[in-house]
Amino acid sequence: MRKLKFSANTCVFQQCIQMWITIKCLRFTAACVEFLKRQADSLGLPVDVLYPVNESNPVVVMKWLGKEPELPSIILNSHTDVVPVFADKWTHGPFSADLDDEGRIYARGSQDMKCVGTQYLGAIRALKASGFQPKRTVYLTYVPDEEVGGHLGMRELVKSDYFKKLNVGFSFDEGISSEDETYAVYYAERTLWHLKLKISGTAGHGSLLLPNTAGEKLHYIVNKMMEFRESQVKRLKEDSNIDIGDVTTVNLTQLRGGVQSNVVPPLLEVVFDIRIAITVDVDAFEKQIREWCAEAGGGIELDFEMKNPYVEPTKTDESNIYWVAFKKALDEIGLKTRYRVFPGATDSRYVRHAGIPALGFSPINKTPLLLHDHDEFLRADTYLNGIEVYKKLISAVANV
Structure with a gap:
């Protein structure tokens, strides 16, 4: 060594x-x-x-x-x-x-x-x-x-x-390491949800074209979620002033269901990892998902395995004396900094939720x-x- x-x-x-x-x-x-x-x-x-x-x-x-x-x-x-x-x-x-x-x-x-x-x-x-x-x-x-x-x-x-x-x-x-000469300072985090959708539908023999099956509903919901995901990919690609922490990410992470290959299942489950941008109204976003479930044919239960509340970002202005001191110190050292929303989730969300300003660095x-x-x-x-x-x-x- x-x-x-x-x-x-x-x-x-x-x-x-x-x-x-x-x-x-x-x-x-x-x-x-x-x-x-x-x-x-x-x-x-x-x-x-x-x-x-x-x-x-x-x-x-x-x-x-x-x-x-x-x-x-x-x-x-x-x-x-x-x-x-x-x-x-x-x-x-x-x-x-x-x-x-x-x-x-x-x-x-x-x-x-x-x-x-x-x-x-x-x-x-x-x-x-x-x-x-x-x-x-x-x-x-x-x-x-x-x-x-x-x-x-x-x-x-x-x-x-x-x-x-x-x-x-x-x-x-x-915070997170930077691959270039800059240093990232994080003043907020996206709202983290792990959402399981329990999709019920008509069960029966795999040789039939049964109505209102769980598979059809799953298809509709996944399409809606992936269309929304693509809108965020497009936004990220077209706006060079934002990064991953500024958009809402939606990723399908788990699929479960079925008993055997020739049986139409009565229940399918799909899990999404969702990180909601701080500019998005979380209540309105949940309402949109529920509307998609209704459009799919109903019989879909939303089960939040994790549902963090929206947390106010730490203020990055003169009203926050700690921020002023933190930024001044970085400037005096001569570090080139970027101020960002953290793309993942850290313990800072619990501290901020308690009303305490926090910075990730x-x-x-x-x-x-x-x-x-x-x-x-x-x-x-x-x-x-x-x-x-x-x-x-x-x-x-x-x-x-």
Whole structure:
């Protein structure tokens, strides 16, 4: 493993990744808690371990006391879970944190988002060493379950009395790597639905042309959803000023039904993953889907496996003092930034839903987008530069 300058901070990142060998990326277990406790102890920060839902899903909270703790606090949030891997598709061990001769650290979670969680630590270590103490108290929150919806993590944490006592004014969270020289800052997220349609129809022998079958209704509904999808593809193609986060995405992800090849089934099910643009009226969109179901012949039940509510975007104007400080700090560093709607879903949606402004940002540019992909990697110099960026951002926002 090649040695780099400032390897101590890189080593913390590698230890974080290697910790997942022990827990096999399935749960945020005792090994992860102990790792974070050691980091808190080395920084001289008090730490709490909470269990908002159950003991299999702990939340770790570190506290950096501010000079004016009565002011609303800042949270630096990251999630500790990762998605599974197909190890045979990797050229390096997915949990080995191998550093190659070009300075690339290969590991599941290297972009999403173990880098951010440990860059916070590196930035605070450097700030404390310089004698800096923030005006506002800063909390580092390490939560589980984000990759599968956050229902056992941040969603319940923000409802707790513990969280309310933190008096949070602003939240940092993850963004996405950029392949060019720019850095993306995310101020909002689309509304996520996982919609199952249970389509009932006339059942019978496969040799007949029965009326009002589930298959006919399925055909109608799928056509309507795909026509809408194509309108969004067209919009994205024709307007160079928008990206995927600015349109509504509709994808058919599951089909189920039937008993055997010569029986017309009484029920078919289809599931759509839908991410609704922040400019779309979610109630009107649901009404449109219900109208399509009626036009198809009725007998169609809408079963929302996930139905997130519309959440107001974080304000990006002078009314948001945290935004002003965040943007000013980025400008002073000289980073070229883009302000976007996050295309997926992060824990920020739960924080924003609680009325707290949140920005998603990962200080990663000129890097292939590999989160959830094989051979996910992050360059060591990009990681170390991110610590410098967070030193500026955290000090600016915590002192606003």
